[in-house]
Amino acid sequence: MFAEIKGLNEECGIFGIWGHTDAAQISYYGLHSLQHRGQEGAGIVVTDGQKLEGAKGLGLITEVFSKGQLNDLNGKAAIGHVRYATAGGGGYENVQPLLFQSHTGGLALAHNGNLVNANRLRKDLEMQGSIFQTTSDTEVLAHLIKRNGSAPLKDCIKASLNMIKGAFAYLVLTEDAMYVALDPNGFRPLALAKLGDAYVVASETCAFDVVGAKYIRDINPGELLIISDEGIESDQFTSTIDHTICSMEYIYFSRPDSNIDNINVHAARKNMGRVLANESPVEADVVIGVPDSSISAAIGYAEESGIPYEIGLIKNRYVGRTFIQPSQELREQGVKMKLSPVRSIVEGKRVVMVDDSIVRGTTSRRIVQMLRDAGASEVHVRIGAPPIKNPCYYGIDTSTREELIAASKTVAEMCEEIGADTLEFISLEGLLGAIGRNHAGPTRGQCTACFTGCYPTVIYDENELVHSHN
Numbered sequence: 001m002f003a004e005i006k007g008l009n010e011e012c013g014i015f016g017i018w019g020h021t022d023a024a025q026i027s028y029y030g031l032h033s034l035q036h037r038g039q040e041g042a043g044i045v046v047t048d049g050q051k052l053e054g055a056k057g058l059g060l061i062t063e064v065f066s067k068g069q070l071n072d073l074n075g076k077a078a079i080g081h082v083r084y085a086t087a088g089g090g091g092y093e094n095v096q097p098l099l100f101q102s103h104t105g106g107l108a109l110a111h112n113g114n115l116v117n118a119n120r121l122r123k124d125l126e127m128q129g130s131i132f133q134t135t136s137d138t139e140v141l142a143h144l145i146k147r148n149g150s151a152p153l154k155d156c157i158k159a160s161l162n163m164i165k166g167a168f169a170y171l172v173l174t175e176d177a178m179y180v181a182l183d184p185n186g187f188r189p190l191a192l193a194k195l196g197d198a199y200v201v202a203s204e205t206c207a208f209d210v211v212g213a214k215y216i217r218d219i220n221p222g223e224l225l226i227i228s229d230e231g232i233e234s235d236q237f238t239s240t241i242d243h244t245i246c247s248m249e250y251i252y253f254s255r256p257d258s259n260i261d262n263i264n265v266h267a268a269r270k271n272m273g274r275v276l277a278n279e280s281p282v283e284a285d286v287v288i289g290v291p292d293s294s295i296s297a298a299i300g301y302a303e304e305s306g307i308p309y310e311i312g313l314i315k316n317r318y319v320g321r322t323f324i325q326p327s328q329e330l331r332e333q334g335v336k337m338k339l340s341p342v343r344s345i346v347e348g349k350r351v352v353m354v355d356d357s358i359v360r361g362t363t364s365r366r367i368v369q370m371l372r373d374a375g376a377s378e379v380h381v382r383i384g385a386p387p388i389k390n391p392c393y394y395g396i397d398t399s400t401r402e403e404l405i406a407a408s409k410t411v412a413e414m415c416e417e418i419g420a421d422t423l424e425f426i427s428l429e430g431l432l433g434a435i436g437r438n439h440a441g442p443t444r445g446q447c448t449a450c451f452t453g454c455y456p457t458v459i460y461d462e463n464e465l466v467h468s469h470n
Contacts, residue, residue, distance in 0.1 A: 012096075012112040012395075013037035013203045014190075016079040016171045018178045018227045020198035024073035026211050027080040031061045033210040034203055036255060037112075038084035041095035045108040046075030047175050052106035056081075056095045077178055079171040081110040094136040097173070102146070105175055111138040112188050112203055113167030114395035116459050121163065141170065154226060157181070158237040161224070165457055167246070167394035169219075171201065177228040181237065185244045185456050186221030187394050187447060189260045199227045204258040218261060244447040244456040248396060250435050251385045252293050252356045263436060266296045271434035272384040272426055273300025273354060280424030281305060282380045284350040288312030290367060291339070297384040298354035307352060312345045313367070335366045347375030353420075357385040361405035364418040372419070381420040386428050386451040387411070393459050394447070428452070 013034030017023050027044050042064045043056025053073060057064035061082060081096035097110040115121075118137030121144070126132070130143045144160035145153070157172060157179055167187035172179035180201050182190050193200040193213035200213040208215050219225065222241045226233040246253075249260055256266035276297065287309045289298025302309035316338050351371055358364050368379050387406035401407045405414055415423035426434070428451055437446060449455045 012084055013082045013207075014079070014110045014112050014169060014171050014201075015081075015203070015207055016077075016110070016173070016178055016180065016201040017195070018077040018199045019229070020195060021076065023075050023078035023198075024070050026195070026200075027078040028061065028065060028070055030200070030202055030207040030211050031080045031082050033207045033255075034082055035061055037203060037253065038082040041083040041092070042081065043095050043097050044070075044073060044078055044080040045097045045099055045110075045173055046073045046078040047106075047173060048075040049175060052099060052101075052108055052173065052175065054097060054099045054108065056092075056097070058092055058095065077173065079108060079110045079173045079178065081112075091135070093134045094138075096136070096138060097171070098134065098136070098139055098142065100142050107142060107145070108173040109138055109142055110171040110173075111136075111141070112169040112190075112395070113183065114393065115140060115164050115168060116166035116393050116457060117164065118166075140164065141168075141172075145172075153177075154179070154224070154235070158224060158235070161237045169203065177226055180219060180223075180225035180227065182219045182221055182223055184222040184238050184241050185447070187244065187246050187456075189245070189249055189254065189258070190219040192216045192219060192225070199232060201225075201227075204254055204260075206255045206258040209257065215259075242445070242456060244445045245437075246394065246396075247431065247435070247446045247448055248357075248385070248392075248450070251431075256293075256296055261437060268435045269293075269296035269356075269384065270300035270303075271436065272431060273297035273302070274304040275430040275434045276354070276382045276384060276424070276426050277301045277304035279427060279430055280382055280422075282352060282382075282422060284352045284378070284380055286310045286312065286345065286349050287352045287354060288346070290353065290355045291315035294354050294356045294384065297356065298352075301352065301354050301382060305352075310342075310345045312342050312351060312353075312371070314340045314342060316340065335363055336370070339367060339370065341370050341374035341376075343374045346371055348377055349375075350378040350380070351376045352380045352382055354382050354384065356383070357388060358383055358405060358414065358418075359388055360403060361414060361417050364420075368419045378421045379419075380422045381415075381418065381424075383423070383425045384431075386425050386431060386448075387414075388450045390450050390453040392450050393455065394449075396450070 015030035041058045042061040045054035055069040097108040100107045115137040121140050125143045145156045148156040148159045168183045169188040169190040170181040193208040193215045195213040221243045222238045224235045224237045250268045254265045258265050287302040287307050289295040389407045
């Protein structure tokens with residue numbers, strides 16, 4: 001479903017490369033392939049071994065670098081970022097990578113995720129004299145690194161990473177090295193590849209395919225990679241590991257052609273559709289998916305059920321992003337601009353509409369009504385995620401429980417709310433089985449907090465502890 005309309009918004013995307021003469025240009029193409037993870041702003045910082053230089057702006061990557069800015073970014077290494085604002089709000093100053101200069105040299109940061117103790121750390125740092133230039137939680141790490149004294153930078157970064165809590169995939173660029181870090185839970189995907197003699201890091205493996213890089217491996221939770229002209233060094237900044245990758249990466253966020261933990265996203269979504277067909281069968285004439293993230297699950301549902309799959313909804317790809325509209329009403333209006341039913345496919349038909357999730361329910365209601373207006377005799381909604389009943393604190397834009405329709409309504413009540421003939425969600429067990437990761441043991445689990453309310457980390461609200469995972 002359209003995340004920008006319904007309130008389940010994409011993660012950010014990060015890309016880094018070390019040891020290539022066209023570092024900025026390759027980063028541009030890599031970020032373009034990660035554009036689905038953030039459309040608010042984009043930026044690239046490069047180093048030539050002597051200094052750091054960057055360019056950034058609001059909008060899509062093609063808009064930000066539309067006036068030849070790439071030509072001014074010359075260097076052998078670069079980090080880049082596409083942003084969707086989850087913490088700290090929008091604005092040019094919050095567009096990443098953040099670039100800092102000091103008497104010891106430059107430092108650039110790119111971050112995907114959300115820190116659950118950022119407000120507490122920020123207040124502590126301000127009491128110690130820090131002056132923040134942004135409202136982004138990303139900047140907290142830069143201040144912590146500088147506060148950790150005159151020790152070698154790697155040690156300062158390791159100490160700082162142990163002070164922050166939550167979801168984080170970080171790229172840190174200096175004149176002579178690139179540091180890559182993933183939080184101890186591994187909430188967000190992050191992978192390593194090679195392009196000739198250059199090393200490449202990206203949020204999703206689809207970026208490697210675009211730039212021609214060869215996948216090596218995923219970054220491990222709690223790992224700190226140091227990439228420089230001397231090669232690559234792997235270290236651990238913590239030994240307390242609990243690998244709980246975000247389930248929504250498989251359900252919605254990642255591109256279908258990406259692999260996460262050696263599992264193809266498209267294949268996992270098809271499996272979700274198959275599980276849905278077995279768990280929630282229904283007599284119908286046609287199966288359709290809500291573009292784009294639900295297409296794979298719809299195909300799986302159709303294959304397993306024997307009901308023909310058809311393209312029953314067309315997405316208009318030339319409509320501007322609507323999540324930046326200032327009101328929910330305007331965001332909802334974007335549904336009709338972005339989606340059109342194919343009347344000849346759905347008219348007089350019993351339709352199974354497969355979607356990835358329901359957040360507020362307003363978009364589902366509008367799509368169901370569009371299908372009925374196009375002549376569908378029945379609309380049966382099947383959802384490839386369990387009901388989302390709890391807010392996410394790790395970088396997904398579901399900030400309050402009150403926004404979530406499943407938090408206050410039963411499935412029957414939600415079905416009535418969206419106007420469907422039937423509504424069924426995949427079970428949690430079915431979801432985990434469809435994805436197919438090894439769940440035996442604490443080191444290879446998944447975060448299901450938005451479904452279950454069981455958060456893998458402590459959660460802070462300002463200075464107050466609101467949840468403990470112990």
